[in-house]
Amino acid sequence: MADLYPISITVNGKLHKGSVEPRTHLADFLREDLGLKGSHLGCEHGVCGACTVELNGRVVRACLTLAVQADGGRVQTIEGLSETGVIRDLQHAFVKRNALQCGFCTSGMLVAAKELVEQRPDASRGEVRDWISGNYCRCTGYHSIVDAICDVLQERKAAPFGHTEASA
Amino acid sequence: MKAAAFDYIKPTSFDHVLDLLQEHGDDARLMAGGQSLMATLNMRLSEPALVIDITGLDALRGISVQNQHLRIGALVTHAEIEASPLVARHAPMLAKAAPHIAHRAIRNAGTWGGSIAYADPAAEWPACVLALGGTVVARGLGGERRIAADDFFLGLYTTALRPAEVLVAGEIPVAEVDHWWGFSELARRHGDYAIVGIAASARRAGTALHDARIALFGVGATPVRALKTEALLNGKGLADINVAEAVASIRAEIDPFSDLTNSTDTKRHLAGVLLQRMLGTSQA
């Protein structure tokens, strides 16, 4: 029924052109068409957070966004955020605090955590817990993840981390 | 789960949207933020032939104050409402309620108009609009019409919107200095659908409340007003309200549905608890 729609999306700073069925969601486009497997599909209806990416500067669920809706937009996936180094301190903290076991939730957790440390540098532990409550983890029991994020909040306050700003 | 195949179109004119709705009827679905629709599509609980993306209609964006009303365009996202200084000033209940809506990622995409038109019984915006005596602005083939919140929520996922009609804005009367309001929601986890929630507003003449509106959500097929309990509040100062009486009244007045995790009795009890907490703390 559906013709393929041409789209062009800037992903992690690089322009990609493709043709997709309208029903293809952004997560599938990133994973299948572009080979960026870092965003994961846990529930495919928006509740687990494993697919979280940045679209036009805001975190969204890639499974609830159509690829055709992202046409002309800018996407940052975990791969891009990692490459630019903006989440390096978060990644180190996650490793140090054992905040991942299977790693399935981790990419979504890091994208959510990045937004938190940028927008709420004074977040309390309770606020961190609320903030990441949209990302499910089946392995760690969450405390180590919260610990890691709190570590980074403290570090950034004490000595602002010399990370590079992500370019769109 | 992958959605069934559908066609997609993103009109740039409102008339085009109406033409498409007329032409396709029930085979087409409007998409604004898509945070509810996409989940439905992905689970194949809905298989429309055509998805009409209305996010190209810029006229449906924007928050402004007009004629003593705060007008919020249908396409304004929950996150925009959360961050808006106009909302914080003129409709502080909305600013308080916004963080309860799901999580950041959903709020960045989901919309005011989508939530009100979808009318989930456990959603925040329909209850807030009802509690604040807001107005829905809809536009269709017959032109634009305004529907009072009291007349808008008719049944489960059923509103007064006609088939080829689009919700274009929701308006809230601006909060005056005499505005009293409360918002409280209970959920198992932060961002879950409400087990039970209350949005309440009133005006103050001296110390006495009047025009009280208490809207509960999560307890019926639509947000419901507790009319008898409102009457108990009217004419009394906050300090003079018999809280036990009001709590008993709201429990008697509602007939909640049970669900997987909460019985009718639990919801009834919790509604009283929320009212008790609310009457104990006043929000200027």
Added chain:
Amino acid sequence: MELTGDMRLTAPRDKVWAGLNDPDILARCIPGCEGIEVISPTEKSARVMVKVGPVRARFAGQIRMDQVRLGEGCTMQFQGSGGAAGMAKGQSQVELSDEDGGTRLRYNVHASVGGKLGQVGGRLIDAAAEQMANQFFAAFKEQLGEVPARDATLGGESKAPERTHEIAPVPAAMAHPVSGAPSPLQKVSAVPSPLAVSERVRILWFLLGSLSTGFGVWIASLLTRSAP
């Protein structure tokens, strides 16, 4: 899911029974009913397109009737599949008794819902079941010639769902007399021969069961939390 209803209809019991026996009337009352097929004297299948909010689920159900007591009541076992949406099964019971020249109709439905519908729709199953019951009985009363108690321009939706389906007494000034004068519908369901009656009974209870199955599937056809 458990759903019970208790209502008084102004039509006398035999007319209610006959109306419930009429497959055409039932097909008109079950919202979204697309077809009914006879498998055997005690088993029928039905196709119903369920609409709740944005959800559209076409389900196919089978109903088996037993314990039919002509004019009084019946028990039904049912099961239905909503395709990708999930499935439901359960049983229902309907009882008719005379009351003040009219009829007291009581029903109860016990259903379990599985699949996606049960998982994501759990919190609204009761609400949706009640909406469907309201729609069915509003249409059924209209078919029996009763004037609706609420404004029918709202598409039959009552603003406040009622747990017991009480109808306000019909004022004398109503356009359609509900007792005495035969309506076209009542002529359609004129009493046939005993064999045809028992067959109609089965069809009729079958349809009620398919409605109940419809409840299970419909009500479960709800969305998950992703807020709009």
